[in-house]
Amino acid sequence: MTRAVLTFHSVDDSGSVLSFPTSAFRKLVELLAEAQTPVLAFPELLQSKEGVTFTFDDGMRTVHQHALPVLRHHGFPAHVFLTTGHVGKDMTWPSGHGRLQAFDILDWREVDECLRSGFRVESHTVTHPDLRELSPTAIIDECCGADDEIERQTGQRPTLFAFPFGHFDDRVRNLLAPRYAGCFTTRLGYFGRAEDLTRIRRLDSYYLQSPVWYKSLFATMTRGYVASRAAIRAVRGVT
Numbered sequence: 001m002t003r004a005v006l007t008f009h010s011v012d013d014s015g016s017v018l019s020f021p022t023s024a025f026r027k028l029v030e031l032l033a034e035a036q037t038p039v040l041a042f043p044e045l046l047q048s049k050e051g052v053t054f055t056f057d058d059g060m061r062t063v064h065q066h067a068l069p070v071l072r073h074h075g076f077p078a079h080v081f082l083t084t085g086h087v088g089k090d091m092t093w094p095s096g097h098g099r100l101q102a103f104d105i106l107d108w109r110e111v112d113e114c115l116r117s118g119f120r121v122e123s124h125t126v127t128h129p130d131l132r133e134l135s136p137t138a139i140i141d142e143c144c145g146a147d148d149e150i151e152r153q154t155g156q157r158p159t160l161f162a163f164p165f166g167h168f169d170d171r172v173r174n175l176l177a178p179r180y181a182g183c184f185t186t187r188l189g190y191f192g193r194a195e196d197l198t199r200i201r202r203l204d205s206y207y208l209q210s211p212v213w214y215k216s217l218f219a220t221m222t223r224g225y226v227a228s229r230a231a232i233r234a235v236r237g238v239t
Contacts, residue, residue, distance in 0.1 A: 002050045002218040003191040005042070005184070007202040009057050010103050011066040018103070020205045022066045028214045029070050037217075039076040041120060042160060042182060045191065052217070053191075054078035055184065055202065057124060057162050058091060061104040064114060072117045080106075080114060081124035081162035081184070084149040087111070093128040093164075108153050115154055123147050123158040123180070130165055131172045139175055147179075160184065173198050188230040190223070 009018035011025045032039055038051035045053045054071065056063045059082040071078055086092070088107035106114070115121055125131075125142040126149075134142065143161065151157040159181045163172070166186025176183055177198040189201035207229050208214045213222050 003045060003048065003052070004217065005045070005053045005055055005191050005200060005202040006205060006208075007055045007057060007184070007186070008063075008067070008205045010060040010062045012062045016103075017206060018060075019062075021209060024209055024211070024214070025067060026070050027211065028208075029074060029076065031215055032076075032217075033074050039074070041077040042079060055162070056080045058083055058103070058128070059087070059106045059111070059124070060091070061106050061110065064106055064110040068114055068117055068119070075118070077118045077120065079120045079122050079160060080111075081122045081160070082106070082111065082146070082150060083124045083126070083128045083164075084146045085126040086128070091128075111153065115156075120160075121150050121154055121156065121158065122160040122162065123150065124162050125164055128164040130167045131163065132167055132169050136171075136175055139172060143176060143179060168199065188226060188233055190218075190226065 008020050010016065011022055012019045013021055032052060038048060040048060040051040040053055042053045045051050054076065056067065056078060059080050063080060083105065086105045089105055091103045091105060111121060123143060123146045126145040127142065129142060131139050147158050161176060161180040162184040168185065173183065182197045182200055184200045184202060186204060187199065187201045188204055190203065191201065195201070203226065207226070213225060216222050
């Protein structure tokens with residue numbers, strides 16, 4: 001089975017740990033198109049034995065500027081996990097990556113254009129907190145507030161969720177599992193046959209910036225590389 005959920009934050013040339021180079025993104029999409037690899041929305045990926053789903057966490061403006069035109073050109077769908085309290089503002093939450101540049105977040109006009117171009121808008125909370133630190137009521141408020149605002153602005157209620165920072169525990173996961181058809185983590189791995197939809201693994205684009213890897217996304221060599229990176233992250237306690 002050759003399936004993967006790819007995750008990005010920003011698509012730009014700043015060199016940030018949250019950024020994927022624009023030329024590399026264009027080449028990645030072109031190679032998938034040339035190889036006739038199915039690029040699918042996540043519900044369709046669930047029904048397929050092969051394919052790739054694009055996801056973008058946070059909702060950074062560069063997704064509209066640089067990723068959207070490339071994906072739209074090929075007719076490829078994607079999912080953007082939106083932090084609704086920062087729409088039209090910037091990314092101001094703390095990060096485990098140290099000091100980061102302040103990325104601008106999409107405004108609702110840009111969200112609407114993404115939606116009309118084949119994106120699906122999903123939930124990433126209102127304020128991007130570490131949900132493990134919140135009470136059950138506060139967790140639901142974060143998620144329900146984001147879901148309600150997205151539905152109010154777009155007419156479509158989110159069906160998928162991405163944990164802020166990738167952080168979750170069993171309490172958080174069990175609380176949110178009934179709300180969504182899938183909850184996405186930052187745990188590194190391919191999308192398996194028996195994937196737990198309450199903690200879905202993804203391929204972080206940070207590890208795929210070299211064409212050596214994204215030219216042969218499902219090759220044995222790339223799978224070995226991903227497995228080794230996942231093992232290193234596990235030793236370091238990185239989720």
